[in-house]
Amino acid sequence: MGRAYRMKGQKRKNKLEKYDREQSVEKKVKTDGSNSEITACDIPGIPIAPLDTGNNKQRVIFVLENASLEVAKVGKTHQLLSSDEHATFLAKNKRNPADYRPDIAFQAIQTILDSRVNKSGRLKALYVKTQQGQLLEIKPHTRLPRTYKRFSGLMVQLLQDLRITATGNGEKLLRLIQNPVTQYLPTNSRKIGFSHSSEKLIDMHNYVGKINEDLDLVFVLGAMSHGKIDEDYVEDYISISEYPLSAAYAISIITNAVERKFKIL
Numbered sequence: 001m002g003r004a005y006r007m008k009g010q011k012r013k014n015k016l017e018k019y020d021r022e023q024s025v026e027k028k029v030k031t032d033g034s035n036s037e038i039t040a041c042d043i044p045g046i047p048i049a050p051l052d053t054g055n056n057k058q059r060v061i062f063v064l065e066n067a068s069l070e071v072a073k074v075g076k077t078h079q080l081l082s083s084d085e086h087a088t089f090l091a092k093n094k095r096n097p098a099d100y101r102p103d104i105a106f107q108a109i110q111t112i113l114d115s116r117v118n119k120s121g122r123l124k125a126l127y128v129k130t131q132q133g134q135l136l137e138i139k140p141h142t143r144l145p146r147t148y149k150r151f152s153g154l155m156v157q158l159l160q161d162l163r164i165t166a167t168g169n170g171e172k173l174l175r176l177i178q179n180p181v182t183q184y185l186p187t188n189s190r191k192i193g194f195s196h197s198s199e200k201l202i203d204m205h206n207y208v209g210k211i212n213e214d215l216d217l218v219f220v221l222g223a224m225s226h227g228k229i230d231e232d233y234v235e236d237y238i239s240i241s242e243y244p245l246s247a248a249y250a251i252s253i254i255t256n257a258v259e260r261k262f263k264i265l
């Protein structure tokens with residue numbers, strides 16, 4: 001959904017997609033006045049979580065679509081827009097506050113990274129597509145800030161600098177990558193979309209149990225407050241409850257089903 005207007009002070013969108021083009025060469029933070037270059041993206045506090053990296057067979061990928069992660073200059077600083085914090089700013093710019101719910105993506109990402117699926121090494125990748133069409137990759141072993149305030153600061157930094165690196169080894173833990181997401185999805189995978197409005201109401205545990213273990217599992221959910229996802233690459237749309245759920249709760253049903261299938265305790 002393109003927007004026909006710009007917010008006051010916002011530059012016209014570059015026609016070229018902005019993403020992290022650097023593949024391996026990483027600039028280092030200058031901490032001691034030495035001659036290495038400074039990047040604002042390398043901040044302390046993004047450590048790596050220890051994960052079981054066992055060679056698992058069937059792996060899991062999550063794609064969160066329509067995430068409300070938009071940065072704007074509010075006053076003198078760049079901020080992640082949210083209906084809670086920026087009601088006046090959104091009203092002034094004729095934006096619908098219901099479209100500004102970054103807390104949904106925050107909770108969904110936390111639930112995925114905290115899951116036993118991730119701790120056991122079965123989470124292969126996590127992609128987040130924003131409502132503006134930017135595609136983010138979050139490495140499974142990233143330890144994200146646990147408070148919303150610090151998460152929003154990190155997102156502002158990521159969307160401006162295109163990447164966030166790990167303390168220590170400089171590995172890119174979060175980065176903007178080139179669209180479309182389909183180029184990163186294994187050909188040998190089942191791409192499953194989740195929507196309350198799907199007529200196919202299933203028991204997630206039974207459903208996951210029946211999928212051939214040679215196929216990786218790609219789970220696609222919406223990270224927005226309203227509307228439904230409708231992605232061409234999804235092969236099957238399912239509903240996992242009679243009730244409309246939050247994205248985070250739907251994710252915990254999914255990860256629980258995978259955990260039960262593989263007896264991950």
Ligand SMILES: C[S@@+](CC[C@H](N)C(=O)[O-])C[C@H]1O[C@@H](n2cnc3c(N)ncnc32)[C@H](O)[C@@H]1O
Nearest residue numbers: 194195196221222227239240241243244245247
């Ligand atoms: C906050 S909900 C979005 C609300 C939207 N009105 C809807 O029902 O799809 C976020 C996401 O959670 C997932 N979800 C919510 N309830 C679900 C259900 N009963 N079955 C499957 N997925 C569900 C969908 O992927 C949805 O896009």
